[in-house]
Amino acid sequence: MKIAFAGKGGAGKTSITAWLADHLARRGENVWLVDADTALSLGQACGLDPAALPAPLAEREDIIRQHIGQGYMSLNPDVSGLPDTLSVDAPLGGPALPGVSPGRKRLLVMGTIAGATNGQGGGCACAANALLKAVLAHLILERREWVLVDLEAGVEHLGRGTVADVDALVVVSEPSLRALSTAGEVSRLARGLGLSRQVLALNRCEPDLALPTQLAAQLNLQMDLPERMLRIPALAGLKARQLESGSVLGLPEDDAIGALCDELLERLGSSGTKAPEPCRNMTASVSVALGAP
Ligand SMILES: Nc1ncnc2c1ncn2[C@@H]1O[C@H](COP(=O)(O)OP(=O)(O)OP(=O)(O)O)[C@@H](O)[C@H]1O
Ligand SMILES: [Mg+2]
Structure with missing residues (x-):
């Protein structure tokens, strides 16, 4: 299954992406993490040392030139080898399920798709965008592994054809009026792109907190939120952890996070860690690769 994570800045997109990837890999699934x-x-967030991270693909002028070219751009580049060459393996945050051989978590650092530039300035950002979109389309449409895409905050990139072909969207929000109205906007735009399988992940939310949606209705504010919802509590262990490390894995709340990941998968309509859905046809891949920058 291919899942994108979107929402307001600081809502918890990256943490939830890292948790779900780790959860899946510890159950034997191979997962691509796309930053x-x-x-x-x-x-x-996945526990990698910043020094071990590759340069974002959006800044790799050599690779962009090789696959997309200059002047005459190749609109349908062969990028099938790139994910394996450019990714780094991320360590598991805890033990695999007993009797299960763990899956691989591979991280691909893309850089932002809408704002892609080619390095230190100069040249054409269109080429970088075309390559990023082609790689994303390849992962989403041709690979059988899980793909989790951690998107940039906000809504702008949603109109650019980058996530339209994932199977599901997790809209991450805090339970505040402002955050929820951004979440509603993200959800509405994604539905407009045909991405209707969505779950609202309400992060740092007490189990019995009344949502401000009723208040919004009284104020005549439009909040077109996903129908399915998951509440994630504020985690004291993560609060303490972030004082010393960027990793969100291996927390004291590990079991609770595992249960939340199962709930999230269930609400996304995935029957737990079943094999990802089969590949789809290539026509759609071309439409992603050629989407407007
Ligand atoms: N449930 C939680 N309990 C406690 N702290 C949390 C929780 N979720 C996220 N955080 C913390 O909140 C901060 C923001 O989380 P995160 O980086 O996942 O958000 P984001 O939406 O990816 O942000 P950005 O838009 O900057 O990419 C991080 O320091 C993270 O550790
Ligand atoms: Mg983030």
């Missing part, structure tokens, strides 16, 4: 954010924090 498509300018902040590039997914690697650290």
Whole structure:
């Protein structure tokens, strides 16, 4: 299954992406983690040393030139080898399920898709965008492994054809009026792209907190939120951890996080860690690769 994570800045997208990837790998699944954010924090959230992280693909002029070219751009480059060459393996955050041989977690650092540039300035950002989109399309449409895409905060990138072909979207939000209205906007835009399988992950939310949606209705604010919802509590262990490390794995709340990941998968309509869905046809891949920058 291919899942994207979107929402307001600081809502918890990267943490939840890292938790779900680890959960799946410890149950024997192979997972691609795609960092498509300018902040590039997914690697650290997965416990990798920042020094071990590769340069974002959006800044790899050599690779961009090789696959997309200059002047005459190749619109359908062969990028099938790139994920294996450019990814780094991330360590598991805890033990695999008994009797299960753990899956691989591979991190691909893309950089932001909408804002891709080619390095220190100069040249054409279109080429970088075309390559990023082609790699994402390849992972989403042709690979059988799980793919989790940690998107940049906000909504702008959702109109650019980058996530339209994932199977599901997790809209991450805190339970505040402002965060939820961004979440509603993200959800509405994604639905407009045909991405209707969505779950609202309400992060740092007490189990019995009343949502401000009723208040929003009284104020006539439109909040087009996903129907399915998952509440994630504030985690004291993560609060303490972030004082000393960027990793969000191996927390004292590990069991609770595992249970939340199962709930999330169930709400996304995935029957737990079943094999990912089969590949889809290539026509769609071309439409992603050629989407407007
Ligand atoms: N449930 C939680 N309990 C405690 N702390 C949390 C929780 N979820 C996230 N955090 C912390 O909140 C901060 C923001 O989380 P995270 O980086 O996952 O958000 P993000 O949406 O990816 O942010 P950005 O938009 O900057 O990429 C991090 O320091 C993270 O450790
Ligand atoms: Mg993030």
